[in-house]
Amino acid sequence: MPHASTDDYVSDFADFLRASPTSYHAAAEVARRLETAGFERLDERDAWPETPGRRVVVRDGAVIAWIQPEGATPTTPFNILGAHTDSPAFKLKPNPSTSAAGLVQANVEVYGGPLLNSWLDRELELAGRIATFDGTEHLVRTGALLRIPQLAIHLDRDANSGLALDKQRHVQPIWGAGAAGDILRVLADDAGVGRDDIAGFDVLTATVQPPERFGRDDVLFAAGRLDNLSSVFAGLVGLLDAAAAPAPASAHISVLAAFDHEELGSESRSGAAGPFLEDVLARVSSGLGATADDRRRAFADSLLVSSDAGHAVHPNFIEKHDPVNRPVLGGGVLLKLNANQRYATDAVGQAAWQAVCKRAGVDTQEFVSNNTVPCGTTIGPISATRLGIRTVDVGVPLLSMHSARELAHVDDLAALGRAAAGFLAGR
Known part of the structure; x- marks a missing residue:
């Protein structure tokens, strides 16, 4: 692994998080780091080289990169690590500038399924992309700009008995006082373009508090977007x-596939339910001279590791977890199973992943839901259904999932990195 220690890994991960407030920034940062390491950036509109090499392609907030080794054939299988770049947040609506009670506000809608209360009383930034009329895309981020203020306890004496937030009325952030402001002008200034040049925007909120190690021996790690940039970075x-x-x-073709829009169900051109990964694999196979039958043979021998954060047992809500399988922070990488195929893991995939972790010296622990608390799902079942490639679901255990700031153990983060390295390198 390129990092000499857990400390090095976590420090670099913190830098990656700081560079990645949105899916668009995360995809750009992955591509930037890979290009620095010698990967060739490709454009989907161009013809792609058929020779061996290391390549990366970005589609909106998603990124796919691969290594085609010397000697690869039309039936060479793929080792694919899949993840997602997006996280719950608030997204700017059209006509995003509004005001009330002498305060300037942003008009936002809920993106995904955030823990709404965790976003209150935090300094937030706006980040994402804008598109100008000439078709150019610009990444933007404002730094600390907004806050969603909580109602004082004096005005709601029952708040501690059960806080209920209306997704329209109670989560519109403030960013100024007095005369009405123009958020699009702020974004235009950040991008270095004129306000009237903006033709469209995909802009979300993100926390500005930096990642933090804390606790006894500094083993705890808190940050926004651990779900699922922990897997993208790994x-x-x-x-x-x-x-x-x-x-x-020719042993295999290593692939990283980081999709967007998982928090919305993955149904987009850059999501796992879309054609992005299938398009890339088909073009790589075609460059090797593969027929449709060759590609099916390659897929039948391939493995996709769907890596997405999962739940550690919460010490204050133990009854919410399975009474027997109880993964903990610091206990190792999760192997996620579900009888109803909300996760794609089966026995053969489980054995393959356990072998990877054993070779990498990484501990694993099983996650399965309490029968009365249905689990979410991942890109795993979606990708398995679309491609027919055997898939196993894994990830790091978290507390506070979908909070504005989530919590992990540094050993689990580094362990996922070692396992991912072993899997993609074929060790």
């Missing part, structure tokens, strides 16, 4: 490791 580290120490020629 896959990035794994692919860089595979590039530095490649697997034997």
